[in-house]
Amino acid sequence: MTTTTQQPAASWEALVSAALLGTERRRPPVSGSAGHEREPAAALLDAAAVSTVRRRAGLRPAPARERPAVAPEDGRPPLPPAAQRRLAALLANRTAAPSNSGGRRGTAPDLTELLPQWLTAANHHGYRAPAALLPALLDAARSRTDLRQDALALGGPRALWLARLNPDWKFALRGAAGGSGLPETWQPGSAQPRSVQPSAAQPTSVQPRTGQPATGQPGNAESDAVQRAWQEGLFAERVALLTALRRRDPAAALALLGSTWVRERAEDRLMFVDSLRTGLSPADEPFLEQALSDRSRNVRATAAELLSALPDSALAARMAERASACVALDRTSVASMIAVEAPHACDAAMQRDGVAPKPPSGCGERAWWLGQIVESAPLSCWKDRLGGRSPAEIVALPVADDWQADLHAAWCRAAVRQQDSAWSRALLGPPGAASGAVGPSGATAATASLGERAKLLSTLLPGERAAWAAEFIAAHGLSEAFQLLGVCTVPWAEPLGRAVVDALDIARDAGSYPWSFSGVMGLAERCLDPAQADRLELLTAIPDETESASPGAGGYWSEAFQRLVGTLRLRATMHRELAAPTDLEPTDLEPADLDPAVDHPDAGHGP
Numbered sequence: 001m002t003t004t005t006q007q008p009a010a011s012w013e014a015l016v017s018a019a020l021l022g023t024e025r026r027r028p029p030v031s032g033s034a035g036h037e038r039e040p041a042a043a044l045l046d047a048a049a050v051s052t053v054r055r056r057a058g059l060r061p062a063p064a065r066e067r068p069a070v071a072p073e074d075g076r077p078p079l080p081p082a083a084q085r086r087l088a089a090l091l092a093n094r095t096a097a098p099s100n101s102g103g104r105r106g107t108a109p110d111l112t113e114l115l116p117q118w119l120t121a122a123n124h125h126g127y128r129a130p131a132a133l134l135p136a137l138l139d140a141a142r143s144r145t146d147l148r149q150d151a152l153a154l155g156g157p158r159a160l161w162l163a164r165l166n167p168d169w170k171f172a173l174r175g176a177a178g179g180s181g182l183p184e185t186w187q188p189g190s191a192q193p194r195s196v197q198p199s200a201a202q203p204t205s206v207q208p209r210t211g212q213p214a215t216g217q218p219g220n221a222e223s224d225a226v227q228r229a230w231q232e233g234l235f236a237e238r239v240a241l242l243t244a245l246r247r248r249d250p251a252a253a254l255a256l257l258g259s260t261w262v263r264e265r266a267e268d269r270l271m272f273v274d275s276l277r278t279g280l281s282p283a284d285e286p287f288l289e290q291a292l293s294d295r296s297r298n299v300r301a302t303a304a305e306l307l308s309a310l311p312d313s314a315l316a317a318r319m320a321e322r323a324s325a326c327v328a329l330d331r332t333s334v335a336s337m338i339a340v341e342a343p344h345a346c347d348a349a350m351q352r353d354g355v356a357p358k359p360p361s362g363c364g365e366r367a368w369w370l371g372q373i374v375e376s377a378p379l380s381c382w383k384d385r386l387g388g389r390s391p392a393e394i395v396a397l398p399v400a401d402d403w404q405a406d407l408h409a410a411w412c413r414a415a416v417r418q419q420d421s422a423w424s425r426a427l428l429g430p431p432g433a434a435s436g437a438v439g440p441s442g443a444t445a446a447t448a449s450l451g452e453r454a455k456l457l458s459t460l461l462p463g464e465r466a467a468w469a470a471e472f473i474a475a476h477g478l479s480e481a482f483q484l485l486g487v488c489t490v491p492w493a494e495p496l497g498r499a500v501v502d503a504l505d506i507a508r509d510a511g512s513y514p515w516s517f518s519g520v521m522g523l524a525e526r527c528l529d530p531a532q533a534d535r536l537e538l539l540t541a542i543p544d545e546t547e548s549a550s551p552g553a554g555g556y557w558s559e560a561f562q563r564l565v566g567t568l569r570l571r572a573t574m575h576r577e578l579a580a581p582t583d584l585e586p587t588d589l590e591p592a593d594l595d596p597a598v599d600h601p602d603a604g605h606g607p
Contacts, residue, residue, distance in 0.1 A: 074156045105563060138167075251283060254283070329386055453484060473499040
C-alpha cells in the first residue's frame with residue numbers, strides 16, 4: 001500500500017502575497033511535485049481554493065454570546081395596512097438611483113422630500129412603525145439628520161432596542177430622548193441630583209463630576225439611573241440627557257448641570273449652557289449670572305444672550321441703563337428725532353455682560369458696541385425713554401447722524417430674541433414697503449434684509465404670518481419670497497397658497513425661466529394645501545410660447561405643474577391612508593406584504 005505524505009498547507013497570507021506580486025516574480029508556496037508540474041498560476045488558484053475550503057470547514061464556533069434582552073412592548077396602534085406599504089415605498093425610494101434626465105426632474109413626485117412630512121403625520125396619529133421596517137427606518141435616520149427626531153419617535157422603544165445591537169445606529173442612543181438615559185417611568189421631579197438641592201444650582205457650590213455626593217437624601221432607582229448616565233456617559237449622550245430632562249423638568253436639569261459644572265471642559269460647558277434655551281425662565285438667572293464670570297469667552301457670551309432674553313433679569317436692567325445713555329430723543333431738533341451717542345469704550349463691566357470688544361471686519365467699534373447693547377436691552381424700556389410712543393411710532397422716527405441702520409438692525413435682533421410680536425410687526429412694516437419706504441399708513445420697513453424679515457415674521461402668529469407673506473408676494477413676486485415662505489406654517493393657509501399659485505401662473509405666462517423658481521416650486525410641493533390640486537390642473541397644459549419667452553420654457557413649466565399636481569394628490573392620499581382605521585387585531589403586516597414592488601403598483605407613485 002502506497003502512502004502519500006501530506007504536505008503542510010500554505011498560509012493564506014503567503015498565497016495572497018504571491019497573487020499580488022505575480023507568479024513570475026514569486027513562485028506559489030505550493031509543496032509537492034504535482035504543484036510544480038502545473039502552471040504556477042493554476043497551482044496558486046488550486047491552493048487558494050483548498051485553503052478556502054479548509055478555513056471554512058475548520059472554523060471553530062466561538063463561545064455563545066449572551067442572548068439580547070427581549071424587545072420592549074410598544075402599546076401604540078399599528079399603522080393601517082395601506083400606510084405600512086406607503087412607508088415601505090418611501091424608505092425603498094430613499095436608496096433608488098437618480099434617473100439620468102439631463103437635469104429635468106420629470107413629472108413624478110419626489111418621494112424623498114415627502115418622507116419627513118409622512119413621518120410627522122404618522123407621529124401625529126400616534127402610530128408605531130412596523131417591526132420589519134425598523135432597520136430601514138434607522139438607516140434612513142442615520143443618513144438624514146432631519147429625519148431623526150420623527151423617525152425615532154415612530155420607531156419607539158423597539159427602535160432604540162434594535163439600535164443597541166448595531167454600532168451603525170448608535171446615533172439613536174445619543175440623540176433620542178428615550179436613549180438619553182431617562183427611565184421610561186421617569187416623572188418630573190424624580191430625577192433631582194443627590195449632590196445638589198434644586199435651590200442651590202450655583203456653578204461655584206457644586207460637587208465635581210468625578211466626586212461622590214457629600215450631602216442630600218438617597219435617591220430612588222430612577223434618580224440613580226439619571227445620575228449614572230450623567231456621570232458616566234459620553235459627551236453626546238450627556239447633552240441628549242440634559243436636553244431631554246430640560247424639556248420635562250427644567251429645574252431638575254439645571255440642578256443636574258450644576259452638580260458637575262466646575263469640573264466640565266470649556267467646550268462642554270458651552271454646549272451645556274446652550275441647552276438651557278429649552279424652558280428658559282427666571283429660575284435660571286442665578287446660574288447664568290454666575291456663568292458670566294466663566295473662564296470661557298463663548299460661555300460668557302451665551303449666558304449673556306440667554307439673560308438678555310429674560311426682560312426682568314439683572315443683566316437686562318444693566319443693558320437698559322446703558323442703552324438709555326446711548327439713545328434718546330433729540331431735544332435740539334424742532335421735529336421729533338432720535339439722537340444716538342454710541343459708547344466710546346468697552347469697559348470690563350460691559351465685557352462681563354457679553355459685549356465683545358473686537359468688531360468684525362467692516363464694522364466700526366462704536367457701532368459694534370452700540371448694536372450689542374441695544375439688542376440686549378429689553379424692548380419695554382423704549383416706550384418711556386422715547387416719549388411714550390408705540391413700537392410702530394418709534395420705528396417711524398428719523399434717526400440723526402446715519403445711525404438708523406445700526407439702531408434698527410439691533411432692534412430687529414432684540415425683537416427676535418425676545419419674541420416680541422408688536423416690535424416685529426413694527427419693524428417689518430407693511431408688506432409692500434421697501435426698507436425706509438413709507439407705506440400707505442405712514443409705516444416703514446426697518447430692514448431690507450430678507451433674512452431679518454424672515455426671522456421677524458417667525459415671531460408672529462401663523463395666520464398673520466401667512467397673510468403678511470401673501471401680501472408681500474402680491475407686491476414683489478416670488479423672487480424674494482423664498483426665505484419668507486420657509487417660516488410659514490405647513491400647510492400654507494389659503495390666502496398664501498393662492499398668492500403663490502397666482503405668482504407662478506404670472507411667471508409662466510410671462511415666459512420666465514421655470515428653473516428660476518425651482519426652489520419655490522419645491523416648497524409648494526411640500527407646503528401647498530392638497531386641496532389646491534384641482535385648481536392647478538389647468539396649468540399643466542403646455543402654454544403657447546411668445547417671442548419673448550425662453551426657448552422650451554413651456555415644456556418645463558408643464559412638467560413642473562404636473563409634478564406639483566401629482567405631489568399634492570399623493571400627499572392627500574397619504575393623509576387618507578393614515579386616517580384609515582387599523583386592523584381589529586393590532587399586528588403588523590408580514591415583510592412580504594410590505595414589499596412595495598409586489599402587488600402594489602401605486603405604492604411609490606401618485607394615486
